[in-house]
Amino acid sequence: MTFDRETLAHKEWLGMLQPVGLIVSSLALTKHQAVLDRSGVIELQSKLQEIVSTAAIPGQIDQGIAYIPDFPTFAQEILKWQPEDLVGAENQPPIPKELELFLSDYRETLKPTYAIPQVGAIRESSLQSYLMLIQILPTGLLLDKVD
Numbered sequence: 001m002t003f004d005r006e007t008l009a010h011k012e013w014l015g016m017l018q019p020v021g022l023i024v025s026s027l028a029l030t031k032h033q034a035v036l037d038r039s040g041v042i043e044l045q046s047k048l049q050e051i052v053s054t055a056a057i058p059g060q061i062d063q064g065i066a067y068i069p070d071f072p073t074f075a076q077e078i079l080k081w082q083p084e085d086l087v088g089a090e091n092q093p094p095i096p097k098e099l100e101l102f103l104s105d106y107r108e109t110l111k112p113t114y115a116i117p118q119v120g121a122i123r124e125s126s127l128q129s130y131l132m133l134i135q136i137l138p139t140g141l142l143l144d145k146v147d
Contacts, residue, residue: 010030086116099112
């Protein structure tokens, strides 16, 4: 059996996904000429290392945990989003109040920090105008801690 670099690459990422019930095989992907674009991976990894911080988080025992201290920079540099793709970011429109949700059981209001508008959508307050809402939480927040 000959060594096929593309088949090996497909097996590698399919293994990372650990799919359940997936009906795609590495051979099928290779046969249909699906190619993983690995160009620029090293450059992307270098950019990510510049953006990610491993500084100690106040009040945490573990040090060296990677986190993203500046989401807009991550979105633009790594995800290649445009500044206008991040409603609520600096120099962008504010988040509409209609996107906030009060949770009566928890007596808490969920407020997105950023909203991702649909491409070509008219900027309005309805949820249908947005693809994603993002809430930035304090670094080191223990999500399982009960108040």
